[in-house]
Amino acid sequence: MRDKLLVLLAFIILMACGEENLPPGLYDYQIERLLSAGESKVWMQIVNSEDCEDSLRLLVERASDSIDIYRLIPGELCDYQDTSFVGRAEASNLPDGLLFTDSLNFSDGDFWLVESITSKSLTLTINAERISYAAE
Template identity: 50%
Template sequence: MRDKLFTTLFFLLIMSCSEEELPAGIYDYQVERLLSGSSESKSWNQLVNSSNCADSVILYVEAIGDSLDFSRLTYQNTCGEFDTTYIGRANASSEDDRNLFTDSLRFANGDFWLIKTITSEILTIEVEQSVLRYRSRN
């Protein structure tokens, strides 16, 4: 009986620590903080099915005031240095009166990314009907 109780409690603990969905009631600034990290910049490795460094993409997010700057880093041919492409400046969408995060990042040029999952370790976004998955580098 004791083993069954321990197993049940352990299972509940594991499930409560799950990082698979967007938390309910999260604020827009909390999403921005998760994206940019505690040091005001954060790198995210795109999860791809390849071991070739040339296929690796890094999403670099930097907090600039109350906005976020996004850049894409891809390895050059030698896999020792990066080419950097600036994506743009964005803010997390929110309800105007409560600052609760709605569902997306809105870029200054009108583009948006739909956030499917965000935790301190995992980021899943939908960009132009493609789902991209990232894992935190730092």
């Protein structure tokens, strides 16, 4: 009985120490497809506000071997959105294969950490700030 409890305790500790909320074994191109839905996808930042001026959206478009990321910022009266190009990014992978590691690497050397991703939710760490998004 004591051995079973120790094994259970070790399992709980290992699960609590997990660093990522990513599904295991995803390839870099699968992360890019989740982000872009194959073609293009809009992610809405989750904020505690009803004001549309506080809402920020990311538009992710699939390029041939990477993804292009744009910020969609609402105008003064929220009747249009201003678009700014963030950059072209690639999902990071292990040197010996295509398994995704943990980040989106931009061509200018910047990177965003991907904390968790599903087809409906996304959590990124950008410049030490944790930001959650929901798919539109």
